[in-house]
Amino acid sequence: MQLDILTLLVMTAVNLLMVSAALPVIMGPRISVAARCAQLSLLAQSIAWWAVIAAGHGYELVMMTLAVGFTCISQWLMLRALGGWLGHRPGERWLRALVVLAPLGYLIGGSFNGVFRSGWGNACVALAMLIVARGTLMPLRQSTRPWRWLLFGCMLVMAGLVVARGVMGTFFSESYLSFQTPQAVNLAMAAGANLSLVLVTVAILVAWREEAEGKLRTMAMTDGLTGLFNRRGWTDRAEAMFANAQRYQQPLTMIMLDLDHFKRINDTHGHEVGDQALKLFARLLRETRRTGDLVGRLGGEEFCIVLSNTHKSASTGFDQRLRGRLREVAHKELGFTMDFSAGVAVLKDGDATLAGLLARADLALYQAKNSGRGRMVMSEGGLGATVI
Known part of the structure; x- marks a missing residue:
């Protein structure tokens, strides 16, 4: 069966949008900052993929700049969610810098050199994903379930695919500069994004449930008036x-x-x-x-x-x-x-x-x-x- 790259991209963007809309309904309005950041992370990722799709129909440089920017924003929001759930956010300063520098460098450099654009954009996105993957390690608050390892694996695999695409576009063929070129690495990345969406959503829901259970345990152990232990x-x-x-x-x-x-x-x-x-x-x-x-x-x-x-x-x-x-x-x-x-x-x-x-x-x-x-x-x- 032959895979259509555009179909895969549209499926990824639609699935992300639907999950972004469903999570607030499932979790309800009274959630922590961490859970809200996780919701917004998926929404930002959805916007990034819609920008990728729009890039194939005009204004490619502007749309891909938006795609790089919203992908980095998505990773920053996910790192903030991890900070709320696991107790710290290692590398957040670097990730905040990437939110600004990645799209800015892509826009300025891409105006002069398409190869630089490919290398810069993919390198920044891969680095952002690796920072999030590192954020799942060595938590200050121990997690009772292995959801963080699921998230770690997804970030690591996607960072590897992004690096592969950047290397191919920079050193081998400029045809990789367009996401909609039906090259093997582009197909693998689109398919990987769909699979990662499912696994990341599961990880988010498990982390949110673990957080809710922790809050219930705290409420059962805490005096409501004074905040001391009951x-x-x-x-x-x-x-x-x-x-x-x-x-x-x-x-x-x-x-x-x-x-x-x-x-x-x-x-x-x-x-x-x-x-x-x-x-x-x-x-x-x-x-x-x-x-x-x-x-x-x-x-x-x-x-x-x-x-x-x-x-x-x-x-x-x-x-x-x-x-x-x-x-x-x-x-x-x-x-x-x-x-x-x-x-x-x-x-x-x-x-x-x-x-x-x-x-x-x-x-x-x-x-x-x-x-x-x-x-x-x-x-x-x-x-x-x-x-x-």
Whole structure:
């Protein structure tokens, strides 16, 4: 069966256009920047192929300049999508430069020399594809599915076909300068573009689903009001910290905190101000903790922080810093001062479970509240000793 190059080109452009229209319907309006960039990448690629088709019917230099430009834009958008899904965008600076330099060099150089035009355009497009292929490697966020390898393979194969076309057009025959010449490499590139469209679309959909699943997991582990871990999310991570501290004989300190007279804040100022107070306290907890410390809202006005690799003496300094910041900032932002009670428990040799350590911290917190609030009590083997 003989393949018609123009038919293949039209099929590629139409398929890209249809997929570009279908993806927003499938994904819906509320999607991430990464998913939106992936949609726009396919749309830009569709425009590039329509420009290639139009080049065969007049204004070839202008149309092919547009084709080169939109192909580079498509690759830049795909790299931005990868950055959102995988955590980084290596080579983005180079790709942004290609978005400008590739069509500009093609337009200026192509006015004087068709061979230069072929070499420049194909080299820029191949380089853009290789940058995207590199962007799938060494992610900062690990992917649970192999969609990035699918995308890597597509980019690598298409870059190889682009290089082959550029080499043939530059060094062997000027007939390769036109996409619509039925040469083997042009046919292979058009067929490869159709196949890559299917595989890239699958990769995009899998990446989007993985992202959506990650968001659901985060929502299940996160307190909607404060943005801290909820009890479930906090417990999962605290269990790992507890096991690690036991395994390597490292110190671990747990502090339970409860905002004093929170019901009075709600009754006096309203629940909206009460929510603002909770968010303020959560923010100050994040700002006061160290990297590696774990903060969570366990329910209501009750919070908990695990200080990793920390002895009990450090809990006093943490309490004083947090208490001072809270009094100062609350008065400035809410118009009234706030304070809290705290209970501290330090990991001991006899602590077999996280629940036991949490129970000791909770008992110390109960003693702090019964002793007049606004203070910290440290658990000592089940007995409380007032620290502040």
